[in-house]
Amino acid sequence: MSVVLIGMMGAGKTTVGKQAARALGYRFADLDEIIEETVGRSISEVFARDGETAFREMETTALEDLAGTARLVLSTGGGTPLRPGNLDLLRRIGAVIYLEASEGLLSERLSHGRKGRPLLADSPISETVRELLTQRSPVYEKADFSLRVDDHSLMDVVAEVKFIAERMS
Numbered sequence: 001m002s003v004v005l006i007g008m009m010g011a012g013k014t015t016v017g018k019q020a021a022r023a024l025g026y027r028f029a030d031l032d033e034i035i036e037e038t039v040g041r042s043i044s045e046v047f048a049r050d051g052e053t054a055f056r057e058m059e060t061t062a063l064e065d066l067a068g069t070a071r072l073v074l075s076t077g078g079g080t081p082l083r084p085g086n087l088d089l090l091r092r093i094g095a096v097i098y099l100e101a102s103e104g105l106l107s108e109r110l111s112h113g114r115k116g117r118p119l120l121a122d123s124p125i126s127e128t129v130r131e132l133l134t135q136r137s138p139v140y141e142k143a144d145f146s147l148r149v150d151d152h153s154l155m156d157v158v159a160e161v162k163f164i165a166e167r168m169s
């Protein structure tokens with residue numbers, strides 16, 4: 001059984017994913033990193049040179065390659081589940097868990113984390129977060145499980161992910 005983490009930029013998918021993988025003894029993979037390694041360019045360069053549509057196609061291709069991988073914790077990009085068909089691909093990889101963070105927490109975290117995130121390039125963070133959350137929440141909420149991030153320690157969230165993975169296997 002594998003586990004897939006979805007949610008907004010800044011929700012902690014990579015940090016939680018790495019620690020959950022270690023706790024479970026599973027492999028960890030980050031979809032952005034897979035793409036960067038495959039194309040030999042950073043996500044910012046991909047957005048600048050190839051454009052967002054090409055980036056979204058790269059995400060889908062990478063997900064297709066991961067289908068059926070056992071004992072994996074996969075952290076996705078914030079926009080990954082939005083493309084039609086991707087949610088089904090994510091489900092083919094494993095149990096889909098939404099790391100749900102409030103607009104306030106995301107804005108706070110992302111004000112220090114613009115680097116490498118082209119969608120945040122020059123816009124006011126809180127407006128972008130609000131717009132993206134409004135647009136994306138209905139899709140994120142289709143996940144098999146939701147874990148609230150606000151007011152929970154990293155350790156607690158990691159333990160919840162581990163619990164879900166063990167229960168599913």
Ligand code: S3P
Binds near residue numbers: 032078119
């Ligand atoms: C994106 C989130 C990023 C990355 C890209 C687009 C998004 O990943 O995939 O910049 O659309 O929200 P993180 O969620 O890991 O920051």
